[in-house]
Amino acid sequence: MQTLFINIKELLQVRTTQIEIVSGSDMAILPKIDNAYLLIKNDCIEDFGAMENCPKPDNTEIIDATGKVILPTWVDSHTHIVYAGDRIQEFVDRINGLSYEEIANRGGGILNSAKNLNETSEEVIYEQSKLRLEEVMQLGTGAIEIKSGYGLTVEGELKMLRVIKRLKENYSLPIKATFLGAHAFPAIYKENHKAYIDLIIDEMLPKIAKENLADYIDAFLETGYFSVEETIKIMEAGKKYNLIPKIHVNQFTSIQGIKACIENEALSVDHLEIVTDEDIETLKNSKTIPVALPSCSYFISIPYTPARKMITAGLPLALATDYNPGTTPSGNMNFVVATACIKMRMTPEEAINAATINGAYAMGISKTHGSITKGKKANLILTKPLTSYYQLPYEFGNNLIEKVMINGAFI
Ligand SMILES: N=CN[C@@H](CCC(=O)O)C(=O)O
Numbered sequence: 001m002q003t004l005f006i007n008i009k010e011l012l013q014v015r016t017t018q019i020e021i022v023s024g025s026d027m028a029i030l031p032k033i034d035n036a037y038l039l040i041k042n043d044c045i046e047d048f049g050a051m052e053n054c055p056k057p058d059n060t061e062i063i064d065a066t067g068k069v070i071l072p073t074w075v076d077s078h079t080h081i082v083y084a085g086d087r088i089q090e091f092v093d094r095i096n097g098l099s100y101e102e103i104a105n106r107g108g109g110i111l112n113s114a115k116n117l118n119e120t121s122e123e124v125i126y127e128q129s130k131l132r133l134e135e136v137m138q139l140g141t142g143a144i145e146i147k148s149g150y151g152l153t154v155e156g157e158l159k160m161l162r163v164i165k166r167l168k169e170n171y172s173l174p175i176k177a178t179f180l181g182a183h184a185f186p187a188i189y190k191e192n193h194k195a196y197i198d199l200i201i202d203e204m205l206p207k208i209a210k211e212n213l214a215d216y217i218d219a220f221l222e223t224g225y226f227s228v229e230e231t232i233k234i235m236e237a238g239k240k241y242n243l244i245p246k247i248h249v250n251q252f253t254s255i256q257g258i259k260a261c262i263e264n265e266a267l268s269v270d271h272l273e274i275v276t277d278e279d280i281e282t283l284k285n286s287k288t289i290p291v292a293l294p295s296c297s298y299f300i301s302i303p304y305t306p307a308r309k310m311i312t313a314g315l316p317l318a319l320a321t322d323y324n325p326g327t328t329p330s331g332n333m334n335f336v337v338a339t340a341c342i343k344m345r346m347t348p349e350e351a352i353n354a355a356t357i358n359g360a361y362a363m364g365i366s367k368t369h370g371s372i373t374k375g376k377k378a379n380l381i382l383t384k385p386l387t388s389y390y391q392l393p394y395e396f397g398n399n400l401i402e403k404v405m406i407n408g409a410f411i
């Protein structure tokens with residue numbers, strides 16, 4: 001089966017050689033072809049180029065993309081889309097003056113979602129989660145990472161990861177599962193952290209490994225949550241089961257967590273709303289990618305990741321949604337890209353690189369996704385007619401996507 005897009009106004013993120021990540025000043029470069037063609041064969045990108053070189057293959061569906069832009073689908077490398085119910089009351093409490101921390105200290109926050117999840121059947125959680133997944137796919141997400149972390153019991157964490165496994169089986173986009181048992185201490189372990197960490201290491205991890213339910217391991221390394229030492233234990237334990245760390249860190253405070261993550265070869269460090277010069281120095285020359293979550297900053301009114309400072313220092317940056325019921329009840333990568341431009345002063349080129357090729361690196365899939373490269377999967381966004389790709393972040397909040405293709409087929 002072949003599909004040929006012709007007359008594409010702008011074909012974005014074209015990479016003739018395999019690159020896995022873009023960093024520093026290279027993030028400002030978004031290679032594109034004006035008036036382009038793109039040939040898809042089965043589920044992969046077969047060929048692309050300028051219209052004057054367009055082939056005329058037989059038995060091929062032709063799609064005229066006059067006035068439209070094509071780019072790789074968004075790669076959302078950090079989400080918590082498997083959860084039960086919502087936290088709307090906490091949203092109103094925050095409007096009325098309570099902080100995220102105050103709500104958590106009252107037993108709300110992550111523990112509120114954990115209670116709800118443990119009281120909800122796997123079937124219901126699956127039904128709720130698949131609607132979220134289908135919605136974000138229509139918004140252009142063509143690869144997604146999903147975390148556990150609202151179970152905080154052996155059964156609850158397994159239930160979440162089994163839901164993610166079912167989503168993997170039933171949907172064609174790449175899904176990576178991350179075990180986040182170390183998301184918060186359940187109330188009964190508040191004074192006995194060691195017992196909960198033992199539960200994670202001795203009971204949860206072996207069961208998860210036996211059922212092959214996770215690709216990565218995560219922890220909420222933060223003041224009041226998991227300390228540096230506790231997170232190191234979790235990372236070391238995960239690595240024994242080949243689970244690479246992807247860690248929540250520096251959301252509210254900088255406590256030497258980034259250094260510990262890099263020393264433990266984390267694939268990514270995520271959040272980074274509070275970043276010191278020392279943190280930036282530590283990130284240089286590491287293979288760990290920083291991931292910013294601007295929708296979270298927007299929703300709970302905390303600082304934005306200092307993208308300009310980090311990119312100027314030569315670092316790579318990825319963007320993701322953090323879709324979750326507490327701090328980011330939105331999985332719209334278009335909004336993330338726009339907010340990165342508007343609030344973090346990333347250029348459209350930097351933001352699109354961060355949400356495609358660098359997102360793919362943060363998910364461990366940049367060999368197959370994240371750019372228009374021959375042989376990569378045909379996961380594409382076809383926009384409505386646009387004046388240029390700048391319209392994507394400019395018209396924040398508007399849906400400019402006409403169609404989404406996953407593995408060579410429109411969804
Ligand atoms: N910060 C930790 N975890 C989630 C939010 C958890 C919650 O409030 O439900 C996040 O990434 O923002």
Ligand SMILES: [Zn+2]
Pocket residue numbers: 078079080248322324
């Ligand atoms: Zn998160």
